[in-house]
Amino acid sequence: DAKTTQPPSMDCAEGRAANLPCNHSTISGNEYVYWYRQIHSQGPQYIIHGLKNNETNEMASLIITEDRKSSTLILPHATLRDTAVYYCIGGQDMRFGAGTRLTVKP
Amino acid sequence: DSGVTQTPKHLITATGQRVTLRCSPRSGDLSVYWYQQSLDQGLQFLIQYYNGEERAKGNILERFSAQQFPDLHSELNLSSLELGDSALYFCASSYGASNEKLFFGSGTQLSVL
Numbered sequence: 001d002a003k004t005t006q007p008p009s010m011d012c013a014e015g016r017a018a019n020l021p022c023n024h025s026t027i028s029g030n031e032y033v034y035w036y037r038q039i040h041s042q043g044p045q046y047i048i049h050g051l052k053n054n055e056t057n058e059m060a061s062l063i064i065t066e067d068r069k070s071s072t073l074i075l076p077h078a079t080l081r082d083t084a085v086y087y088c089i090g091g092q093d094m095r096f097g098a099g100t101r102l103t104v105k106p
Numbered sequence: 107d108s109g110v111t112q113t114p115k116h117l118i119t120a121t122g123q124r125v126t127l128r129c130s131p132r133s134g135d136l137s138v139y140w141y142q143q144s145l146d147q148g149l150q151f152l153i154q155y156y157n158g159e160e161r162a163k164g165n166i167l168e169r170f171s172a173q174q175f176p177d178l179h180s181e182l183n184l185s186s187l188e189l190g191d192s193a194l195y196f197c198a199s200s201y202g203a204s205n206e207k208l209f210f211g212s213g214t215q216l217s218v219l
Contacts, residue, residue, distance in 0.1 A: 034207065041215075043210030043211055049207060091205065095151045096151065098147075
């Protein structure tokens with residue numbers, strides 16, 4: 001079973017920051033946490049990953065708590081094209097949970 | 107383009123039949139993962155191969171089997187197909203055996219009629 005827990009759905013206004021939480025208390029201290037998103041029925045797309053420190057790339061920022069039990073993916077200025085299902089995964093065998101369906105509204 | 111190639115893109119078949127889905131990983135990647143996604147459902151992990159050997163098994167039915175060949179491409183065989191097997195089947199690849207970035211193919215849409 002997946003080792004992560006995410007809210008099933010979230011809404012965000014266009015242009016605002018979208019903050020997507022994930023609990024991953026069972027992922028070991030030396031295992032990366034990865035975030036992916038899936039738009040419609042396309043193959044999931046890698047967004048970002050991290051271990052202990054906060055990370056930022058051109059797509060998003062990742063904030064990982066000091067105890068590594070949870071993380072938050074931040075899309076700083078959400079657009080309509082960011083509407084998708086977002087998955088946070090980790091662990092040895094990369095099992096996906098149900099993810100969070102983010103809807104960006106105009 | 108992720109570099110992962112899945113064929114065919116669409117497959118329509120009848121109940122009781124057998125099909126084979128093919129996946130070519132990114133050049134240099136040694137791991138291949140298979141996932142099943144039914145309509146409006148999440149991604150269900152089926153099985154992982156690393157360098158030709160089965161490494162992890164998920165919710166894969168006994169009617170399903172997979173293998174990874176010496177050239178590292180993988181095939182997922184689905185037999186005695188049922189209506190409920192209709193789904194999107196994704197393949198992903200990574201370089202290492204575990205906890206690495208996955209690159210996904212565009213999927214094979216299987217319809218069992």
